[in-house]
Amino acid sequence: VALCEAEEAPPTYSRPYVGESRFNWKLFWQFLRPHNLLVLGVAIVLALGAALVNVQIPLLLGQLVEIVAKYTRDHVGSFLTESRNLSTHLLILYGVQVQQEGGPGGTQRSLPGAPEQDIAFFDAKKTGQLVSRLTTDVQEFKSSFKLVISQGLRSCTQVAGCLVSLSMLSTRLTLLLMVATPMLMGVGTLMGSALRKLSRQCQEQVARATGVADEALGNVRTVRAFAMENREEERYGAELEESRCKAEELGRGIALFQGLSNIAFNCMVLGTLFIGGSLVAGQQLRGGDLMSFLVASQTVQRSMANLSVLFGQVVRGLSAGARVFEYMTLSPCIPLSGGCHIPREHLHGAITFHNVCFSYPCRPGFQVLKDFSLTLPPGKIVALVGQSGGGKTTVASLLERFYDPTAGMVTLDGRDLRTLDPSWLRGQVIGFISQEPVLFGTTIMENIRFGKMGASDEEVYAAAREANAHEFITSFPEGYNTIVGERGATLSGGQKQRLAIARALIKQPTVLILDEATSALDSESERVVQEALDRASTGRTVLVIAHRLSTVRGAHHIVVMARGQVCEVGTHEELLKKGGLYAELIRRQALDTPAPEMPR
Ligand code: ADP
Numbered sequence: 001v002a003l004c005e006a007e008e009a010p011p012t013y014s015r016p017y018v019g020e021s022r023f024n025w026k027l028f029w030q031f032l033r034p035h036n037l038l039v040l041g042v043a044i045v046l047a048l049g050a051a052l053v054n055v056q057i058p059l060l061l062g063q064l065v066e067i068v069a070k071y072t073r074d075h076v077g078s079f080l081t082e083s084r085n086l087s088t089h090l091l092i093l094y095g096v097q098v099q100q101e102g103g104p105g106g107t108q109r110s111l112p113g114a115p116e117q118d119i120a121f122f123d124a125k126k127t128g129q130l131v132s133r134l135t136t137d138v139q140e141f142k143s144s145f146k147l148v149i150s151q152g153l154r155s156c157t158q159v160a161g162c163l164v165s166l167s168m169l170s171t172r173l174t175l176l177l178m179v180a181t182p183m184l185m186g187v188g189t190l191m192g193s194a195l196r197k198l199s200r201q202c203q204e205q206v207a208r209a210t211g212v213a214d215e216a217l218g219n220v221r222t223v224r225a226f227a228m229e230n231r232e233e234e235r236y237g238a239e240l241e242e243s244r245c246k247a248e249e250l251g252r253g254i255a256l257f258q259g260l261s262n263i264a265f266n267c268m269v270l271g272t273l274f275i276g277g278s279l280v281a282g283q284q285l286r287g288g289d290l291m292s293f294l295v296a297s298q299t300v301q302r303s304m305a306n307l308s309v310l311f312g313q314v315v316r317g318l319s320a321g322a323r324v325f326e327y328m329t330l331s332p333c334i335p336l337s338g339g340c341h342i343p344r345e346h347l348h349g350a351i352t353f354h355n356v357c358f359s360y361p362c363r364p365g366f367q368v369l370k371d372f373s374l375t376l377p378p379g380k381i382v383a384l385v386g387q388s389g390g391g392k393t394t395v396a397s398l399l400e401r402f403y404d405p406t407a408g409m410v411t412l413d414g415r416d417l418r419t420l421d422p423s424w425l426r427g428q429v430i431g432f433i434s435q436e437p438v439l440f441g442t443t444i445m446e447n448i449r450f451g452k453m454g455a456s457d458e459e460v461y462a463a464a465r466e467a468n469a470h471e472f473i474t475s476f477p478e479g480y481n482t483i484v485g486e487r488g489a490t491l492s493g494g495q496k497q498r499l500a501i502a503r504a505l506i507k508q509p510t511v512l513i514l515d516e517a518t519s520a521l522d523s524e525s526e527r528v529v530q531e532a533l534d535r536a537s538t539g540r541t542v543l544v545i546a547h548r549l550s551t552v553r554g555a556h557h558i559v560v561m562a563r564g565q566v567c568e569v570g571t572h573e574e575l576l577k578k579g580g581l582y583a584e585l586i587r588r589q590a591l592d593t594p595a596p597e598m599p600r
């Protein structure tokens with residue numbers, strides 16, 4: 001065990017989903033094409049339209065000012081008639097602009113593909129990471145895609161369009177602007193990136209504080225049992241204080257940034273007015289054109305500021321998109337379904353392991369099973385015993401086809417498991433009961449029905465009776481509608497295990513795997529659960545994995561395994577007489593007789 005723990009450090013899993021991946025444009029296009037090309041086209045047209053409107057507005061404003069100026073000089077004609085057309089035009093454009101501000105809606109896609117991955121995939125991934133991909137990455141990608149279309153396209157067009165009109169209005173002013181703006185933008189970008197860094201630190205700190213709270217709340221029983229509430233609270237308080245400081249710092253930074261950018265902005269306006277004004281005075285520019293210039297240059301500045309924010313967003317969006325696509329394209333090695341079924345009337349339930357070798361995909365150098373052979377005759381109970389870490393659970397996982405053997409094969413009624421439909425195998429042939437039953441936070445009824453979708457209430461009751469669970473369930477005020485709490489927190493260990501048994505029995509499995517099903521229980525619940533298991537075992541092919549040898553005495557065969565190999569086979573008496581490893585294990589367990597009651 002120490003050896004494999006030492007090997008645990010670097011995950012040497014060489015499947016494609018390890019490491020940063022690049023954004024896959026081709027795939028992105030494929031996903032896009034069938035659904036949304038039309039929507040996308042409309043969005044692009046709208047964005048371009050908005051940009052053109054925004055380029056038009058300054059010019060119209062300039063013309064209006066020119067008319068105003070004309071009327072302040074010499075009061076001939078009707079101001080209203082002359083300006084009416086222009087004003088209406090402007091009003092319409094403003095209306096169009098408001099309506100387009102809403103921007104095109106995003107295209108909603110959820111991330112499929114997570115639950116059907118191989119078990120090996122889950123060995124190498126943290127659940128938190130997966131959940132984050134399901135939520136934040138999809139969100140992030142979606143919003144940046146939307147931004148690029150609605151804002152990016154528009155801002156680019158606006159910058160280009162306004163620059164053209166600016167240079168037509170006044171080349172000299174435009175040149176000045178072209179020098180000043182990038183300088184200011186550079187300073188702004190630097191400050192912005194410092195702020196972003198600060199904001200990231202702030203978020204991380206909040207996440208740390210949340211993590212502390214999460215851990216303390218999640219393990220509230222342990223915290224209470226050690227009377228550590230105060231210490232946990234202090235820990236949380238300290239983290240919170242830290243994030244408050246960070247948030248304040250960020251707030252000050254943002255205030256400074258906004259103040260400075262306001263000043264810069266106003267200085268630009270003032271500068272333009274000053275220089276432009278002297279041009280007007282020297283008759284080199286018309287007043288209206290100066291007005292157009294001012295408004296257009298502000299449009300340019302706003303668009304460029306938009307673009308710089310957008311750039312950061314796009315970088316993040318692309319990497320989020322790359323991560324999302326990675327999961328969408330990853331196809332599991334062991335499919336969820338597809339393959340032959342054996343009709344129920346021909347199904348005997350004979351299992352054989354033929355010289356199976358196996359190492360876990362995330363730890364390829366370490367061979368867990370070496371040339372392992374085992375036969376489970378139909379309708380018989382075979383017990384698998386051996387030291388902890390010897391590979392017993394691994395045998396069960398291969399039988400469930402959570403993994404495929406690296407060499408050799410596992411057969412059911414002589415057929416290679418790889419040719420059979422995995423969902424049929426798991427859903428209808430094999431019932432699996434493990435040491436740590438996992439229940440879902442819903443009603444007892446639904447938890448049992450999880451074993452067979454669409455089972456009738458009668459079937460649920462029957463399975464519960466068979467699992468010795470009906471009595472305690474009906475003793476609850478809500479009966480079968482009792483909610484079991486998150487992970488079954490409101491039930492005792494023995495009750496949870498009996499629900500898990502009912503859940504496995506409802507599908508009437510031909511093969512039953514019991515992986516240390518009673519070893520976490522106290523002796524009283526063990527007796528009730530064992531009774532249910534004994535009843536469930538009759539007439540089925542059963543693989544009993546047991547650490548505690550008292551539970552395997554009744555098995556037809558006992559297989560002793562050590563270091564991934566079978567080293568003894570026989571009945572209890574035969575093996576005792578032989579005086580090998582089994583006899584040694586029995587002798588050792590007899591020495592610590594009080595031990596069985598102790599939680600391991
Ligand atoms: P047992 O059930 O007999 O206690 P297991 O089959 O659980 O033993 O484990 C056998 C060996 O395989 C152990 O060395 C264990 O560290 C390793 N192992 C178990 N599960 C995994 C896994 N998901 N990934 C990598 N190694 C594993």
Ligand code: MG
Nearest residue numbers: 389392393394
């Ligand atoms: Mg085990």
